[in-house]
Structures are given as C-alpha cells and as structure tokens.
Amino acid sequence: MNIKIYVANLGKYNEGILQGEWFTLPHDIKDIYVTIGVGQYDEQGNYNHGVEEDGRLYEEFAIHDYEAPFEISEYSSINKLNELAEALQDISEPVANHGLYEPQSVINFALQLESESLLHDAHYHIGDIIDDDRINEMIKHDIDKGWERLKHFLYAADSTEEYHHLNGAGNIERLTNDILTGIVEDIYKEILENN
Template sequence: MFVRYKAQESAKKQKQSFKEEFNMIKVALTNLAKYNEGELVFTWLELPASEYEIRKAFREIGCLDGDEYIISDYEAPFEISESADVYELNEKLDELINIDATDSILAGVYDVYDVMHFAIDLANTGILSYAEEYVDCIISDETVRYNVQEMAKEGDFWRIRYFTNGITEPAAFYYVDGYGNCRDLRQSDLDDIVRELLDEVMR
C-alpha cells in the first residue's frame, strides 16, 4: 500500500531543506491496467528527467504510447496528483529551476528578500502570474510606520495598539495577520509561503 506524501505526517521530512527535497523529487510511475488487475507494476523516476529517461521508465512498466498510468507515490516538497501528466510535471520543474531566485529557495537558506524575489520572478516569468499575492502578508517597517502616523493623526490610538501589538523587536519586515494586525515575521511564515507557492506552481 502506498503512503502519499503529507508534510504533517513526517516531522523528519519537515526538517529537510528544500534543496534536499528537490534533489530527491521522485514519482512512482505505475501501469494502471496492471494495477486494476491487482498487479503492482511501477518504477521510480527522478525529476526533472530527459525525454529518453521518461520513455525508458514507461517501457520498464510496460506502458506504450497511449497506455494509461498513474503516479501512485512520490517524494517531493509539494503535492502531486496521481493523475498528473509526467511530461507537464517535468516541464514545470524545468521552468522552476531556471529561475534565478530559485537557488536560495532550493538551498533552504532563504530569507524574506529571497522569498519576495521568488514570488516576483514567478509572476514576471508567467509561471504563476498571481504569485505576488502570496507575499501580500509581508509588510515593510516603512509602511508600518506610515500607517501608525496616519492613525495617530486621526487619534486612533487603540487601533495603533492592536496594529502593532504583535511586534516585539525592530525589523525590516513584519507579518500581517488575517485581522490586519502586525506581528514579528517568523521563518515558519516564509516556509509556509514557499510551500504554498510550490504547491500552486506544480498544481
């Protein structure tokens, strides 16, 4: 029985850097006809791969052109549907790794600037046109100070209190929660944004 990847199911995998996870992106190509007959015929394919490598993998499971297959298991830092087209998946990965900002993301040592540039590059290259929406929750210190000044002019000091209540130390950027209030930006926030972007790109 295959166990599909879920980030929350493995604390160990959560601790892996994105570079480690990207270097081990694998999909289990499985012959659907054999699977429906109760026979498990599959092979692991590392991505991105050349067309020759993909065709070789299909031959290994007895799938000729037009034969149906499923991705019955995978190892990746994002979700992969069992009905995903391996050629389209491979093409998306090729596009993704060719983005300059991807280097720091894959190295697992990214900061807020790297994540913002990654989102911008995804949008500018057309890979994910609305990628910048995922970093709208990040607000600069300059913007926070401007908003505070405007609130002060209006005498809305209670609003200032709630708006800045989650900020414990000076920083260049902060995180805006669902209520529109600011708090310290955490590494886990950046991790969540990166995973959401990757999931959306590979969908």
C-alpha cells in the same frame, strides 16, 4: 528545483509485480513509458504505446510516489509535470534553514515566479509580509488616527525582527514559519492549478 516521480506499470502492479522507476523531471516521456514497460520502439525506431506480453496489453501507468515541494496525485499529467519542472529549473526555491524559511527568500521566490509568468500576482501571496520601512510608512500614515489605532497596530511588533505579518485586522503580528510555509504552499498550489 528537483521534481522526482516514481512511475509504475499499473497492469503489472495489479498483478502483484512491482515494475517502476524513479525519474527526475523533466524527462523524456517516451523513455519513461519504455523504462516501465508500457511503451516500446519498433525495428524502424517508431514509438508504440502499449506492450503486449503473454497475451496481456500493458499500457496504463500511475505515479506511486514523488519528491516535490507540492502534492502530486497518482494520475497527474506527466507532460504537465515535465513542463512545470522545465519552467522551474531556473527558479531559486525559498531558503529553509533547519525547516525555517527566510522571509526575503520567500519574497524573492514569489517575485521571480511572477516575472517568469508562472504566478499571476505575487503581491496576493506576499503583500502581508512587511519590513521595517513599510511599518514606518504605515505609522506616518496612521499617526493622525490617534494613539488607540497605533497601539493596536503595534501591539505584537517585535523590534528585533526585520519582517512582520500584517494580519486581517490590519495589525502587525509576528511572522512565523507557519505563515511562511502556508505562503509557499499556496504559491505551489497556484502554480500547479494554472500551469
């Protein structure tokens, strides 16, 4: 998974000068600071934050743009983003063909994040995605509740689809890309909040 950020020298920006660079994370933070002009190394190779130029000290920076599957704010911690990028390097993102997610790839994504301790409870996010086998189990369980219950349960079922969504009323509905996109967005939101 690629996370890219455009980091700008905020002092220069406020003076009307665009001085910044795109970085693919993880990236050495001191290198980022030196590249955008808010950090420097002295003759002994020691890093110093802040660069004085014409009597002005440049030490502030901001993220002015990003390319990531989640939102990044202007003042997000680059250290935390680096840690997250490193943790996500070996995780397979859910597959989206022409903007449409494949249900199994969303399930695998959540389970892989959980196994790497990046997501607390994958089931919370993907527990309502059900396949034909689970539907059969649910029908066997609910058969003694009568035809009315099964009629509502199966009302929106589509026998040509392998996966469905279990809605809040406990009935099957079509698993749309909007539902899958919402799941992926919620997963990324939880990862950002907890890491």
